[in-house]
Amino acid sequence: MARTTKHKLIIAGGGLAGLTLANAVAQSGINVALVAPVIPQPDGRTTALLAHSVDYLKKINVWERALPKTAAMTCIRIIDDTRRLLHAPEILFKSSEIELDQFGFNIQNKDLSAALTDSLKKYKNFSRIDGKISDAVENDENVSIILENGEKLECEILVGADGRNSTVRKLAEGGSGIAVRQWRYPQSAIVLNFSHTLPHDDTSTEFHNSSGPFTIVPLETNISSLVWVVKPEMAEEIMSRQHRELELEIEQQMHSILGKIKIVTDIQSFPLSAMNAKKMASGRFFLVGDAGHVFPPIGAQGYNLGIRDIEDLAAMICAQTSERLAVENIASRYNAKRRGDVLARTVSVDLLNRSLLSDFLPVQLLRTSGIIALTQSKTFRKMMMREGVSPGTGFGTGYKVFGEALQNIPRFFQPSKNHS
Ligand SMILES: Cc1cc2nc3c(=O)[nH]c(=O)nc-3n(C[C@H](O)[C@H](O)[C@H](O)COP(=O)(O)OP(=O)(O)OC[C@H]3O[C@@H](n4cnc5c(N)ncnc54)[C@H](O)[C@@H]3O)c2cc1C
CATH class of the missing domain: 3.50.50.60 (FAD/NAD(P)-binding domain)
Structure with missing residues (x-):
C-alpha cells in the first residue's frame, strides 16, 4: 500500500x-x-x-532576486481616448507627489x-x-x-x-x-511586449478606449509591455494578423508616443471575467x-x-x-x-x-467628473495615489x-x- x-x-x-x-x-x-x-x-x-x-x-x-529584472514606474498617465461627447482631461500622477521614489515596479x-x-x-x-x-x-x-x-x-x-x-x-x-x-465581460486582453525608438521615461500610460483600456507599462530600456483590452471578435482578428501590420496599428493606438515599435514576444489573448x-x-x-x-x-x-x-x-x-x-x-x-x-x-x-x-x-x-476632481484637488489626488500603492493608507x-x-x-x- x-x-x-x-x-x-x-x-x-x-x-x-x-x-x-x-x-x-x-x-x-x-x-x-x-x-x-x-x-x-x-x-x-x-x-x-x-x-x-x-x-x-x-x-x-x-525582492533581491527579482530586482535586476524589474523596471520602476515613477509616473502614471491616463488619457481619455474614448472620442465620446464627454471627454475627460489627461491626467498625470507622479510618485514624487506622495514622497515615493516610484509607485512600484513592472516585471515579467x-x-x-x-x-x-x-x-x-x-x-x-x-x-x-x-x-x-x-x-x-x-x-x-x-x-x-x-x-x-x-x-x-x-x-x-x-x-x-x-x-x-x-x-x-x-x-x-x-x-x-x-x-x-x-460573470463575464464582452472583452479580451491582448498581451505582448514591444521595443520602441523613444524612451518610456519610467512612465506607464493608460489610454481609455470605449472597448477598455490600452495600457503600456515600462519593462526595460526602450522595451514596454502592452495590455490591450478589446472586444473578443477583435482579439481573434488581432491574433491572426501579421506582426508588421499589428505594429502599425499599435503605434497608431498610442499616437506614436514611443515612436516606432517592434513586437518582441509571442502574442497572447485572455478572455476577461x-x-x-x-x-x-x-x-x-x-x-x-x-x-x-x-x-x-x-x-x-x-x-x-x-x-x-x-x-x-x-x-x-x-x-x-x-x-x-x-x-x-x-x-x-x-x-x-x-x-x-x-x-x-x-x-x-x-x-x-x-x-x-x-x-x-x-x-x-x-x-469624467471623477477624473476632473483628480486633476483639480491635490488632497483627493494624494489620497487616491496612496490608496492605490498601499491599501488602507489613502482613505484610512x-x-x-x-x-x-x-x-x-x-x-x-x-x-x-x-x-x-
Ligand atoms: C492580462 C493580465 C494582466 C495582468 N496584470 C496584472 C498586474 O499588472 N498586476 C497584478 O497584480 N495582477 C495582474 N494580473 C492578475 C494576475 O496575473 C493574477 O492575479 C495572478 O497571476 C494569479 O496568480 P495565481 O497564482 O493566483 O493563479 P494562477 O496563475 O492561475 O496559478 C494557478 C496554478 O495552479 C495550478 N493548478 C491548477 N489546478 C491544480 C491542482 N488541482 N493541483 C495543483 N495545482 C493546480 C495551475 O497549473 C497554475 O499553475 C493580470 C491578469 C491578466 C489576465
Missing part, C-alpha cells in the same frame, strides 16, 4: 500566489509542501507590483516566478511535488489528499492557490464546494489569489490583492505556537479580514471597467468600511452559482 506523506501545510498551485505563500510560510520553519504541475506554456504577462507588494517581497527575502511573470522558485531552494522544511491534487477530504484532525498519480498526502491546512478554476475550492465543504459569484468566492476559508481549506477572486486587468489589482491574502494568512499561521494549528480560529479570522478588501476591489474594478464600456451619458458624466478605514458595507448588499453577498 502507498505510504502517506505528512506535512503541516500543503499548497496547491505553483503560480505566483502559491510560490509567494510557500516563501512566506517556509521562512518561519513550518513544514510546507507545494503541489504544482509543470506549467506547459510560459506566462507571457507582466505584473505591475505596487509599493505595498514590493515591501512584502522584501520581507520574505525574494516568468522572471518573478523564477525569483520565487529560486528563493525556495534555501528552505530544508520546503518540498515541491510535481503533480495535481485530484481529491481531498477533511476530518477533525487532517486533510487527506490524493494526487492525480495516486500519491497520498496529509496536512493540517490545505491552501488552494490553484487559480480561477480551483480544485481545492470545489473540494471544500465536503465536496459541494465554496460557492462563487462570477470576474469571480469571487463567498468565503476565503472553510474548515481546513483556504484560498489565496485567483482561486478566491478574479477581475479584469485594470489598475494592476490581481496579484497585488493576492499578496494581501498571503500576508494575512501567513501571519496567522506563523503566529501559532502550539503543536497543532488552531485551524477553526485561523479560518474565521482570515474570512473576516479578507472579505471587505476583496469585495471593495472587485466592485471598484467592475465599476471602472463598466464606466468605459457604457454609452449611457450620466455614467460618462460621473466618470474608508475602503474597509466600503467593503464591509458591500457584504450587506444581497447582489454582492449572495453567490449566483455554486461552483464552476
Whole structure:
C-alpha cells in the first residue's frame, strides 16, 4: 500500500500566489509542501507590483532576486481616448507627489516566478511535488489528499492557490464546494511586449478606449509591455494578423508616443471575467489569489490583492505556537479580514471597467467628473495615489468600511452559482 506523506501545510498551485505563500510560510520553519504541475506554456504577462507588494517581497527575502529584472514606474498617465461627447482631461500622477521614489515596479511573470522558485531552494522544511491534487477530504484532525498519480498526502491546512478554476475550492465543504459569484465581460486582453525608438521615461500610460483600456507599462530600456483590452471578435482578428501590420496599428493606438515599435514576444489573448468566492476559508481549506477572486486587468489589482491574502494568512499561521494549528480560529479570522478588501476591489474594478464600456451619458458624466476632481484637488489626488500603492493608507478605514458595507448588499453577498 502507498505510504502517506505528512506535512503541516500543503499548497496547491505553483503560480505566483502559491510560490509567494510557500516563501512566506517556509521562512518561519513550518513544514510546507507545494503541489504544482509543470506549467506547459510560459506566462507571457507582466505584473505591475505596487509599493505595498514590493515591501512584502522584501520581507520574505525574494525582492533581491527579482530586482535586476524589474523596471520602476515613477509616473502614471491616463488619457481619455474614448472620442465620446464627454471627454475627460489627461491626467498625470507622479510618485514624487506622495514622497515615493516610484509607485512600484513592472516585471515579467516568468522572471518573478523564477525569483520565487529560486528563493525556495534555501528552505530544508520546503518540498515541491510535481503533480495535481485530484481529491481531498477533511476530518477533525487532517486533510487527506490524493494526487492525480495516486500519491497520498496529509496536512493540517490545505491552501488552494490553484487559480480561477480551483480544485481545492470545489473540494471544500465536503465536496459541494465554496460557492462563487462570477460573470463575464464582452472583452479580451491582448498581451505582448514591444521595443520602441523613444524612451518610456519610467512612465506607464493608460489610454481609455470605449472597448477598455490600452495600457503600456515600462519593462526595460526602450522595451514596454502592452495590455490591450478589446472586444473578443477583435482579439481573434488581432491574433491572426501579421506582426508588421499589428505594429502599425499599435503605434497608431498610442499616437506614436514611443515612436516606432517592434513586437518582441509571442502574442497572447485572455478572455476577461470576474469571480469571487463567498468565503476565503472553510474548515481546513483556504484560498489565496485567483482561486478566491478574479477581475479584469485594470489598475494592476490581481496579484497585488493576492499578496494581501498571503500576508494575512501567513501571519496567522506563523503566529501559532502550539503543536497543532488552531485551524477553526485561523479560518474565521482570515474570512473576516479578507472579505471587505476583496469585495471593495472587485466592485471598484467592475465599476471602472463598466464606466468605459457604457454609452449611457450620466455614467460618462460621473466618470469624467471623477477624473476632473483628480486633476483639480491635490488632497483627493494624494489620497487616491496612496490608496492605490498601499491599501488602507489613502482613505484610512474608508475602503474597509466600503467593503464591509458591500457584504450587506444581497447582489454582492449572495453567490449566483455554486461552483464552476
Ligand atoms: C492580462 C493580465 C494582466 C495582468 N496584470 C496584472 C498586474 O499588472 N498586476 C497584478 O497584480 N495582477 C495582474 N494580473 C492578475 C494576475 O496575473 C493574477 O492575479 C495572478 O497571476 C494569479 O496568480 P495565481 O497564482 O493566483 O493563479 P494562477 O496563475 O492561475 O496559478 C494557478 C496554478 O495552479 C495550478 N493548478 C491548477 N489546478 C491544480 C491542482 N488541482 N493541483 C495543483 N495545482 C493546480 C495551475 O497549473 C497554475 O499553475 C493580470 C491578469 C491578466 C489576465
